[in-house]
Amino acid sequence: MTASTGEVGAANGYDYNFAYLDEQTKRAIRRIILKALAIPGYQVPFGSREMPLPYGWGTGGIQITASILMKSDVLKVIDQGADDTTNAVSIRNFFARVASIATTEKTAHASIIQTRHRIPEAPLAAGQIMVIQVPIPEPMRRLEPREIETRKMHALKEYGLMHVTLYEDIAHWGHIATTYAYPVLVNGRYVMAPSPIPKWDNPKLHQSEATFIFCAGREKRIYAVPPFTDVRSLDFEDYPFRLQSFTQSCALCGSGQSYLDEVILDDEGKRLYVCSDTDFCAQRVAGGHVGSDPDALAAAKDGAP
């Protein structure tokens, strides 16, 4: 299970416990995770530790991953859907060093997926754990800055204010303009901030076979959605929740059913649209799907000054 102190670290030239955190801290965090799973959507305060990266860079996510990681786990880390951004690479390498566990870019092969701001396109399987990095865990924070007040509102199920935000959107824009960090009602009881994932990803939380654990390191909160939990996006009867639709398809794999990123190619405004989920895109390309401009990205990299 867990390696003895210093064993793994020493092998790699570091004097750390398996997965960096000491066993007592892991135990404390696991207790909090259990509580969070027992009360879906409820924000549980915890003693957030100092991690070797600044607040705002995923300290919460790393603490969860460190606390639940086992030698047999396979870890995938994505940032905005991509495995190859700086942060995703850094975090993946960090765990490879302090835990010597296997890592992967393939969603289907991962047992733990740590993510910032996206949920993978491919449906998750039973036994998979999503660890989600959260900046502001309190969904009502913008409208109600007092922590005492928001805690009471959650305790007393007073969620009128959440609908006020949606009302304001409709009043100003004619529709609910919130497109990310879209508030959801979990298990019919707690309103939760699903982190700044696009609303495109909200349906993936509903009745999933996987487990979702959310953690805000700076704000010191953990919350969770266990498998097969109802997660419903808030809306009005006459303005129901709607997914955005894309007029473009992915230039690399041709998918019109995935969340797309817009990539600017040069300083003359040339742009193309590609899947945000790099693994999803790669799987499709490997499976023979072709987009409108499959070599565009490679060409852009070559042509970069």
Add this chain to the structure above:
Amino acid sequence: MTMMRVKDLSKSFTLHEQGGVVLPVLDNINLDVMAGECVVLLGPSGSGKSTLLRSMYANYKPQTGRIEVRHEGAWVDILSAAPRMVLNVRKRTLGYVSQFLRVIPRVPSLEVVAEPLRNIGIEAAAARARAAAMLERLRIPQRLWSLAPATFSGGEQQRVNIARGFISQSPIMLLDEPTSSLDAQNRAAVITLIDEAKARGTAIVGIFHDEDVRRRVGTRQFDVALARPT
């Protein structure tokens, strides 16, 4: 039928601001008022006519005595009744026309006159129609109906006051110098209103400083200073 019974009423004023000096005004007043009559209160200035009238409206608080009003079939002593009961009596049974209109900013004269009808549940359009008719009788020109009475002349204000006082046809009416600021023509209009009220069986108690009016409308007199009818 007796509509109001004043029993052993005494009132004095204690002026705490002036060292607690006590002014006795009413001493052991007893008076029954019958339906259809108009009792004229007599007495020199300061004898307590207005004090008696206001006490009968529960606006002043006598030290001793009872003022029983026949209200919806039962006798209610308005001096010992709960405030909400007194308000109910005023709404439905006991009307009062003061000497001067108490002006409320912004409320148009038509609404001022219609208000007592609204208070007893008559809906807005009907109430306003009756208020309009009343204002016409008292010769308030239509162009003034949508204006607040604050800028009206004294006579106009008083006529609005009278209209408001008479509109709900209370079974008992208390009138405090209703015609003092009116010219002959308007006085005549008010006298007609009082006559109609008497004919309806209204019990009226009034203070009229004009002798002519007293003679026209009064059915009997009561001398407040002497505490007895004359």
Add this chain to the structure above:
Amino acid sequence: MIDLEPPLLQVEGLSKLYGRNVACKNVTFKLWAGEVLCIVGESGSGKTTLLNCISAIQPQSSGRVLYQTRHAGTADVTAMSDAQKRLLMRTDWGIVHQNPRDGLRMGVSAGANVGERLMAVGARHYGHIRAEATGWLNRVEIDIDRIDDLPGTFSGGMQQRLQIARNLVTKPRLVFMDEPTGGLDVSVQARLLDLLRALVQDLQLAAIIVTHDLAVARLLAHRLLVMRRGEIVESGLTDQVLDDPQHPYTQLLVSSILQT
């Protein structure tokens, strides 16, 4: 029969002490539906403390406040749980603060301010919520073109009227007001008082209004309680207390009013 109707609110022996300082002492009165009661007194009389204790914002030192709830009989408000009190505040009761900013959400539009209570009790149809909000803005004479504007762009008088609309949207039966016209210009005050008079009449609201302004009391209240140093020194029908004051302090107050 008017006498048999139970009171909406019964305050029994309410006292509030701060150490040895008596803020209010042994206050007892009843209030029926549709009655407006003014608590008048000067600064330091304890009237605001009394209001806060009655409306369960502050805990009292002794006494109780019995309220005739809509569906659950008579309840002692001071013994209610936080959850019950908050629900009462949002539905059956209204609180109009002297400073409208204390009673509004300054960060959301006027329409959202009025609609919030409806959303808080489960309204989920945007069109209906907006229609209700529009109706209420009309009622309090706020131009409906301002429905999407932030309250910070409103004048003081408009903010106060917005606060009133926000409170009345759930058709409360009892409204507490603390100096509702304080700080407003005279003409604005007149307009607001006119509105309050009409609303109280039309909606048959019971209200407890704290004020130092006897003119406000004369205009709005059926009954008065005169407070001095924490105690009620005189009470009764408004016109009777103001026209024939009995207690020395009441006489002092009445004689101190400036006449124009």
